Amino acid sequence: MSESKPQDLYRETVFLPTTSFPMRGNLPRREPEILAGWESEKLDDRLFEQARGRDVFMLHDGPPYANGHLHIGHALNKILKDVINRAHRMSGYGIHYVPGWDCHGLPIEWKIEEEYRKRGQDKDSVPVLQFRAECRAYAQKWLDIQAAEFRRLGVQAEWANRYATMDFSSEAAIAGEIGKFLLNGLLYRGLRPVMWSPVEKTALAEAEIEYRDHESTAIHVAFPFVTDPTPAKALQDVAAVIWTTTPWTIPANRAIAYGPDITYAVVRVDGVGDNATLEPEARVLVAEDLIAPFCEAADITAHHVLYTLPGSALEGAICAHPLRGEGYDFDVPLLPGAHVTTEAGTGLVHTAPAHGEDDFNLGRAYGLEITEMVLGDGRYADWVPLFAGGHVFKAAEPVCQALLEAMQRAVAAGTAPCGLVARAVLVHSYPHSWRSRAPIIYRATPQWFISMDGEGHLRERALTALEKVTFVPAQSRNRLTSMVAGRPDWCISRQRAWGVPIAVFVEKRTGEVLRDAAVMERIVTAFRAEGADAWYSSPAARFLGEGRNPDDYEQVFDIVDVWFESGSTHAFVLGHGDMPFPADLYLEGSDQHRGWFQSSLLESVGTRGVAPYKALVTNGFVLDEQGRKMSKSLGNVIAPQDVNDSLGADILRLWVMNSDTNDDLRIGKEILKQQGELYRRLRNTLRWLLGALDGFTEAERVPFGELPELERWVLHRMSELGSLVARAVETHEWVGVYPALHGFCAADLSAFYFDVRKDTIYCDGASSLKRRAARTVLDQLHRCLCAWLAPVLVFTAEEAWLARPGNAESIHLQPFPELPTQWHDPELGDRWAMLRAVRRVITTEIETARRDGMVKSSLQAALDLPLSEAEAARFDGVDWAELTIVSQADVSIIAGAGSIYLGEDGAQEGVPHGIPTINVATGHKCARCWKVLEEVGQDKAHPELCLRCVDVVRDGA
Known part of the structure; x- marks a missing residue:
């Protein structure tokens, strides 16, 4: 039978960390399990109930297009929205996040037409209602797929209450908004050049254009x-x-x-x-x-x-x-x-x-002929x-x-x-359709427009409304205002079939559009019950009503621009029930200054006189690691589904919040690998906290006034981070928040505080004030870190929260902790910034001694620290052995010496003194705490222990 080593005899007396929280996250497997748990516990319903009676924070979701799997840009945008929503909920707001989808328009038509072409079928020979039904089914299929993919990313929303522009209620609301422009005189039909796609045979909006060589x-x-x-x-x-x-x-x-x-x-x-x-x-x-x-x-x-x-x-x-x-x-x-x-x-x-805007304006001013010599498919007319x-x-x-x-x-x-x-x-550089990638032309055709100037003064009112809007980043204000200031009248008509028709009538004799509120009300009522298909399936008399001959009117079948549809979403999402109008926030990519941000502004100002949002946040585009646009041909596409399956959604979410989302972002295998390393540090921080808190009870808690200075410094740092998070919630400026939180975990905690306090937590007695104080702070750290990380690491924070005995409810039902004002102590922060600077000088010397073979670990070292009188006074009461994790430390005060530690502010006149000296500690190694001390061996019952460890072992016995 082999003899036990001395340290083995005392292993059971050391408070080693114990936790069920595993070191490896195994996120691809664990995250779906957590999602399933939330579903079975009806967490979304509980969050909805929690919002009742609270002040509502309303982030209105810009609708993605329902025609394919999510790409990395979708993930970036939705994760950023989710973080903001969750942070506001944990700050005490009621959140009603209604996800939405854009379902009409050319891309879906194009896909259905492709199927027809494969079958050798002529789309124009298919009844319009059948064609629209096929488009609807296609959109519904991808809506369901995208919803599931968003949920897999950890996005929390009122999924059962989602909106879609193809819902009957939405189509009715969109038709009603068109009617408001009709009745207020801003809608007109005119002949003027518009950007036209000969391939897609329709007018295009500026937001549907990309410039290519x-x-x-x-x-x-x-x-x-x-x-x-x-x-x-x-x-x-x-x-x-x-x-x-x-x-x-x-x-x-x-x-x-x-x-x-x-x-x-x-x-x-x-x-x-x-x-x-x-x-x-x-x-x-x-x-x-x-x-x-x-x-x-x-x-x-x-x-x-x-x-x-x-x-x-x-x-x-x-x-x-x-x-x-x-x-x-x-x-x-x-x-x-x-x-x-x-x-x-x-x-x-x-x-x-x-065929040009300047040309048209000059021609109109001088009465020139506007010739419609080019047909919709790009061919010259037969008379040319x-x-x-x-x-x-x-x-x-x-x-x-x-x-x-x-x-x-x-x-x-x-x-x-x-x-x-x-x-x-x-x-x-020439304009192309971003869908077909084909070049476009400018072509004068009769189209429906919303007037930007003239009697309605829409441009002027929109620019005035923008003055009250907050922009993040601030410089994005210039982009939107300049676009609104310079844009022509808004062409809202499209010569396609899948969408909400511009449901108006034109009198054939006069060419005047019929502006009748009763007619519009009948149209909206029909759409609400049957959808926009009613426009195609019903006789005109149904809408015109008695007293009008349908033969005297042209029924317009152009559909409305999808940007008008998405710009109208505030009309059927906001201002109903608990959904306030205007929204607190719209958040989309920077391209939406010419898209959804602008169309929503013009639509809302035109019908309600105000902007539909109080603040606009813009995120950049996602590029690969070399700064190139992602494309299948380059093989540099990163799909969010692949990241979920290989690394986990929390890694993708961490990438978003560690990036400068105000600018273009980069992603790739190496960048995701780096995020994985950052994640592991955060996870290890949580794991160490949980292990060190094993068995913690309220009886251990130490009042603030009795905490040692080091613990009060940690609380001060927590108060700074709490303020950082609170400021981000208020301003929507999250760039840098989570890198700061990671830096706190990695540098302040793992590399410093945990390192310094390991001996206390592992080896002090259970009743030790210092140990109880440390565990009191660790308890606060666990609460705060789980809460602060919850908006981003939604799965990991949940796991770390529930791993703590007594925590039965989801972290996502918890508020951000309210931190006492007394924790904030800038003077203490400055003092410990200086102490840590000195500590870095000392640890550098210890590392040199270790490399030279003088010592194998810092506990084998003894420190001789020369200080000036000013430094000695400034650092009074510091336990340098504990702070630098050596076994012994002596301080030498050199009268009249200058300082190499405090810098110019604390330096005194005199000759600078020497640097710290590292020697081999004298005495024997304690078998329990491993410190090398002269006192080891003084107790005859436990000759292998230092006196501190003797007391702990005796008390435990």
């Missing part, structure tokens, strides 16, 4: 002057030259814009290169500042400026269309335009009023000379060829230049 044909075109208003007839035999990157719009040209304050020059061509289409002696008009780049583009090798003239002299001048004689026999007036610059081109701007039936994206070649032939005819006839001057390929 696109290769365009850029051309310079000569328009010969036919009427010259200048006194000297200076423009006879001269051609005005324009530059455009959209050759397909040349057939729609109806004017040329000039800058009244720009100086123009009549340039005579003296020499040309092999690629020139102009001949020597040709005369052209361009801006003086752009002569050099123009000559380079036109391959003009020599030229001469005949004379210059101010732009204002061009007033009244008229050119001929370059394709005159080919069906384009109309005048092209020169008109002053404020948008004309000399940044590029020629300083003369080709103007096609049907030369190009009928051709697609605009394939028009560059035939247009250039026609213009080249026109130039050749002009050269042969010896007349002023007319037609193609130069051609080049330009790669530039």
